Amino acid sequence: QVHLVESGGGVVQPGGSLRLSCAASGFTFSTYGMHWVRQAPGKGLEWVTFIRDDGTNKYYADSVKGRFTISRDNSKNTLYLQMNSLRAEDTAVYYCATDPRAYVSGLDYWGQGTLVTVSS
Amino acid sequence: QTVVTQEPSFSVSPGGTVTLTCGLSSGSVSTSYYPSWYQQTPGQAPRTLIYSTNTRSSGVPDRFSGSILGNKAALTITGAQADDESDYYCVLYMGSGILVFGGGTRLTVL
Numbered sequence: 001q002v003h004l005v006e007s008g009g010g011v012v013q014p015g016g017s018l019r020l021s022c023a024a025s026g027f028t029f030s031t032y033g034m035h036w037v038r039q040a041p042g043k044g045l046e047w048v049t050f051i052r053d054d055g056t057n058k059y060y061a062d063s064v065k066g067r068f069t070i071s072r073d074n075s076k077n078t079l080y081l082q083m084n085s086l087r088a089e090d091t092a093v094y095y096c097a098t099d100p101r102a103y104v105s106g107l108d109y110w111g112q113g114t115l116v117t118v119s120s
Numbered sequence: 121q122t123v124v125t126q127e128p129s130f131s132v133s134p135g136g137t138v139t140l141t142c143g144l145s146s147g148s149v150s151t152s153y154y155p156s157w158y159q160q161t162p163g164q165a166p167r168t169l170i171y172s173t174n175t176r177s178s179g180v181p182d183r184f185s186g187s188i189l190g191n192k193a194a195l196t197i198t199g200a201q202a203d204d205e206s207d208y209y210c211v212l213y214m215g216s217g218i219l220v221f222g223g224g225t226r227l228t229v230l
Contacts (some may be wrong), residue, residue, distance in 0.1 A: 035219070045158070045166060045209050047219040059217030075151075095165060104217050106156035106171040113165055 002026040002109040004096050009114030016086050016118070022079040022096030022111055030054070030074035033099035035107055036081050038092035038116075048094070049081070053102035064090075086118045122146050124212050126222035132200045132229055140225050141192040142210030148191035153194030153212040157186060160207045160224075167209075170195060197227075205229045 008020040022034070036048040049060045049070040058070050069082040079096050093113040100108045123145040132138035138146040142155055149155060168177040170186035173193065187198050193212070197204055210222045 038220075044207075045221045046158075047211065047221055050217055050219070061218070063222065071210045100171050100175070104170075104219065105154045105213060106211055106219070107158070107166075107179055108168050108171060110165045112166070 002098065004098070004109060004111035006094060006096055006111045006114040009094065009116045011117045011119060012086055013120050014087060014118055017082070017084045018086065018116060020081040020083070020094055020096075020114060020116070021082075024077045024079065024080065024096075024098075027098070027109075029072075029077040031102060033102055033104055034070075034072060034079045034099045035099060036079075037095045037097055037107065037110075038090075039095070039113075040089070040092040040110060043092075046092075050099070050104045051079070052104070057103070083116070086116075088118050090116060091118045092116060093120075121216065122220075124210065124220045124222040126138075126208075126210060126225045128223070129226045129228070132197070132204075132227065134202065134229055136200050137196065137198045138200060138227065139189070140195045140208055140210075140227070141189065142194070142212065142222050143192040144212070149188065149193045149212065151188065153193070153214070155186065155188075156211045157184075157193075157195045158209045159204075160209065160213070161205075166209065184205055200229050202229050 095113045096108040098109045125143045157169045158166040160166040174186040
């Protein structure tokens, strides 16, 4: 059974940094692409970033490009999101999700999310 | 910038059939966009229904089906039930590694 557990959320001041983690179990983590998706309070879903199975390809939404970095450690079955230069508009629940394939195509299994609040 | 479009809201009667669509502000949706569909109830994480146009995610009942209808992707729900009342989002693969969500459709079952 696929299980994804996000952690690392919290309250951070504008301009600050935060690192999110997503612990994966129940599947062969190293053979699937992974995504981060976020949802601001009362808003719709927004795709944030993707990393392919072996970490060689990474893609970002324009809204986070240059500030966020996705990475993975296949030996630890863990996905990461390093968020720098945070802004108020980055306030959201952040979900990690698997892709059905090694390369980007969509989203399949989801975690329960972790809340990031950017506020002074 | 191309926008992914969905109906803001829709209603269906219990036991009825409803088709939600996912289009582009410019152009037509094809299987090359790998359209996918997600269900979300308030306070819960999204749940994947369909990916790659018409592949049901694990555990999703066959009341949910995906297709291409005309120039849009479509999600059809047959035999609507009360707990189908949710927000439904589509996602399209826009190339160059980028996914874009539609704005979502709020489905009411009444």
